Amino acid sequence: MANHDLTPTDDPERHLPPDHNPLPALDDDQAGHPSASAFQQVQASPEFAELRSRFRRFAFPMTAAFLVWYFAYVLLSTYAESFMNIRVFGNVSLGILLGLLQFVTTFLITWLYIRHANKNLDPLAASLRDKLEGDAR
Amino acid sequence: MTALQTTLGTPWLNITIFAVFVMITLVIVIRVSRGGRKGKEFYTGGAAFSGRQNGIAIAGDYLSAASFLGIAGAVAFYGYDGLLYSIGFLVAWLVALLLVAEPLRNTGKYTMADVLSFRMQNKPVRTAAAISTLAVSFFYLLAQMAGAGTLVALLLGISADLAQMGVIAIVGLLMIAYVLIGGMKGTTWVQMIKAVLLIIGAGILFFWVLGKFGFNLSDLMGAAAAKGNSETAGAGDKLLHAMSKYGTNKLGFISLSIALVLGTAGLPHVLMRFYTVPTAKEARRSVSWAISLIGAFYLFTLVLGFGAAAIVGMKTINSLPGKSNAAAPALAFYLPGAGTAGTVFLAIIAGVAFATILAVVAGLAITASASFAHDIYNAVIKDGKADPTSEVKVARATVVVIGVLAIIGGIAARSLNIAFLVSLAFAVAASANLPSILFSLYWKRFNTRGSVWSIYGGLVSALVLIFFSPAVMAPIGSTKPLASAMLPNLHWGWFPLDNPAIISVPVGFILGVLGTLTSKETNPEKQAEMEVRSLTGAGAEKASIH
Numbered sequence: 234m235a236n237h238d239l240t241p242t243d244d245p246e247r248h249l250p251p252d253h254n255p256l257p258a259l260d261d262d263q264a265g266h267p268s269a270s271a272f273q274q275v276q277a278s279p280e281f282a283e284l285r286s287r288f289r290r291f292a293f294p295m296t297a298a299f300l301v302w303y304f305a306y307v308l309l310s311t312y313a314e315s316f317m318n319i320r321v322f323g324n325v326s327l328g329i330l331l332g333l334l335q336f337v338t339t340f341l342i343t344w345l346y347i348r349h350a351n352k353n354l355d356p357l358a359a360s361l362r363d364k365l366e367g368d369a370r
Numbered sequence: 371m372t373a374l375q376t377t378l379g380t381p382w383l384n385i386t387i388f389a390v391f392v393m394i395t396l397v398i399v400i401r402v403s404r405g406g407r408k409g410k411e412f413y414t415g416g417a418a419f420s421g422r423q424n425g426i427a428i429a430g431d432y433l434s435a436a437s438f439l440g441i442a443g444a445v446a447f448y449g450y451d452g453l454l455y456s457i458g459f460l461v462a463w464l465v466a467l468l469l470v471a472e473p474l475r476n477t478g479k480y481t482m483a484d485v486l487s488f489r490m491q492n493k494p495v496r497t498a499a500a501i502s503t504l505a506v507s508f509f510y511l512l513a514q515m516a517g518a519g520t521l522v523a524l525l526l527g528i529s530a531d532l533a534q535m536g537v538i539a540i541v542g543l544l545m546i547a548y549v550l551i552g553g554m555k556g557t558t559w560v561q562m563i564k565a566v567l568l569i570i571g572a573g574i575l576f577f578w579v580l581g582k583f584g585f586n587l588s589d590l591m592g593a594a595a596a597k598g599n600s601e602t603a604g605a606g607d608k609l610l611h612a613m614s615k616y617g618t619n620k621l622g623f624i625s626l627s628i629a630l631v632l633g634t635a636g637l638p639h640v641l642m643r644f645y646t647v648p649t650a651k652e653a654r655r656s657v658s659w660a661i662s663l664i665g666a667f668y669l670f671t672l673v674l675g676f677g678a679a680a681i682v683g684m685k686t687i688n689s690l691p692g693k694s695n696a697a698a699p700a701l702a703f704y705l706p707g708a709g710t711a712g713t714v715f716l717a718i719i720a721g722v723a724f725a726t727i728l729a730v731v732a733g734l735a736i737t738a739s740a741s742f743a744h745d746i747y748n749a750v751i752k753d754g755k756a757d758p759t760s761e762v763k764v765a766r767a768t769v770v771v772i773g774v775l776a777i778i779g780g781i782a783a784r785s786l787n788i789a790f791l792v793s794l795a796f797a798v799a800a801s802a803n804l805p806s807i808l809f810s811l812y813w814k815r816f817n818t819r820g821s822v823w824s825i826y827g828g829l830v831s832a833l834v835l836i837f838f839s840p841a842v843m844a845p846i847g848s849t850k851p852l853a854s855a856m857l858p859n860l861h862w863g864w865f866p867l868d869n870p871a872i873i874s875v876p877v878g879f880i881l882g883v884l885g886t887l888t889s890k891e892t893n894p895e896k897q898a899e900m901e902v903r904s905l906t907g908a909g910a911e912k913a914s915i916h
Contacts, residue, residue, distance in 0.1 A: 323588025
């Protein structure tokens with residue numbers, strides 16, 4: 234784009250002879266940068282609306298769920314001690330068990346989100362990105 | 371075992387292992403660094419780390435000495451409540467994973483302020499974000515430096531004031547060296563090495579302790595309780611019950627929980643780590659690695675804590691300098707039988723604990739210097755026209771200033787409670803940073819006034835409430851000095867909780883809404899760009915190619 238004819242600058246990190254500088258793909262921050270109207274067009278497109286809703290329909294309820302579950306655990310531990318002190322097996326109380334379950338759900342939500350993002354978000358995001366950046370070149 | 375009354379193991383061996391770690395990491399930092407004269411190299415290591423590498427480095431950045439020594443000690447003394455405390459630190463990562471990491475990678479360049487100011491008026495928002503970044507980083511840095519002093523007393527048998535100051539100064543100088551030589555790339559390598567050592571060390575202790583009790587958690591807990599009861603009647607039973615630590619200050623604990631779970635995704639040094647990977651997908655992978663490692667580590671510390679209570683005993687731990695913080699090192703010493711093997715094992719664990727502090731302070735220093743040079747010097751003072759070379763020069767000079775300030779501050783703060791300083795950093799991050807980050811990313815209408823009000827409102831309310839809390843001064847109307855406070859003889863306190871988050875986090879969110887609704891400013895073009903970029907990665911910063 235417009236910046237290709239900039240004066241070559243000294244670049245100690247790449248050690249290239251001056252006539253090889255600049256390398257457009259590396260030096261031009263604006264290369265492949267879509268225009269403002271392109272962004273607005275994409276924002277209004279049904280594909281983007283679909284991507285946004287796929288993301289939000291997973292992330293928002295999941296965030297609400299784990300926050301409720303975490304604060305329920307904190308509140309039970311602080312205000313329902315005798316309930317949390319019930320022994321489930323041996324010396325392990327209900328509170329310890331629910332605490333370990335917090336670890337399990339954290340790992341589980343991480344796994345679910347990664348799976349959701351890889352399967353349902355990434356392909357759609359990539360096609361929108363390619364379209365935007367391709368148009369801008 | 372008379373030496374044990376003052377210190378653990380052999381101080382010179384502890385020092386040697388620490389020195390070996392410093393030398394190895396310095397060599398690696400020198401080898402991986404490419405000078406870092408370019409902004410991108412210095413701030414993000416060229417954004418060329420893989421998700422797994424970055425995830426390990428995040429774990430190295432996040433698992434501070436406070437969490438290694440502090441949580442193991444809390445479990446050893448309060449059992450259940452120690453576990454309760456560590457869970458907040460882990461669950462918090464889901465906020466980062468689900469809502470923050472990927473959009474942040476896609477919309478920003480070097481700092482948190484890049485994202486917050488993306489679609490706002492640049493100067494006011496950037497200034498606010500930079501001030502908040504510097505405040506959080508400085509509190510966190512003070513906590514780590516103060517921790518270094520405590521650790522020295524415990525592991526090197528140095529309790530003389532001057533020697534402790536000397537060690538704090540050495541930590542500060544090493545931090546400056548790592549960051550100046552290696553930039554973000556070198557710092558990341560230090561964090562990765564440290565994370566691997568820390569998790570392996572804790573993992574060995576974990577399997578060793580559990581193996582001793584036939585891999586039965588119930589038996590281990592029973593042994594811990596029995597040992598406690600044999601020392602003081604009833605002390606052991608408390609380990610198995612909820613609220614043995616927080617029972618006297620329940621609301622304070624809930625406030626702390628809010629700070630922990632919402633603070634992590636607002637910690638600037640954590641956010642900056644998402645820029646060191648090439649894509650949002652790698653940022654996601656980083657967080658999943660970090661969650662696995664951090665989760666495993668907290669499970670290890672749970673067993674370490676009960677193991678220390680069962681094998682060493684609370685009474686012995688309490689007689690050591692550092693008291694509950696000594697639980698994990700004491701376990702390393704007693705587990706192999708308190709002989710030569712114990713001495714060597716302790717020295718390794720001690721070396722890892724030191725390494726922990728170095729890696730964390732280096733990450734903080736680079737974050738604070740990036741924020742000053744990129745946000746304040748370039749964007750505000752130079753109107754965004756500073757050339758990248760001079761910006762990095764300013765950043766490097768800032769590292770030296772921050773190092774010196776951290777040394778002075780660390781020396782002044784060395785008697786302060788480390789956990790208090792850390793919770794302060796989390797509270798400010800949750801109140802001042804997170805509301806603005808979430809609104810910027812997910813609320814179309816959000817604007818400059820909302821952002822500025824939210825950041826300053828969250829920051830000021832958190833700081834004011836802390837200042838008038840029992841952590842800083844005695845309550846109004848009390849007649850006796852409050853020994854646990856920073857200023858025990860000042861009787862002006864009116865806020866009853868140690869942690870302000872329960873008030874200051876809502877203040878941050880509400881002011882964000884009020885500021886937004888009272889201002890007519892909108893910027894649909896930039897909002898469209900930010901939203902599309904955050905979800906697709908189109909036009910996002912690329913990794914530099916070497």
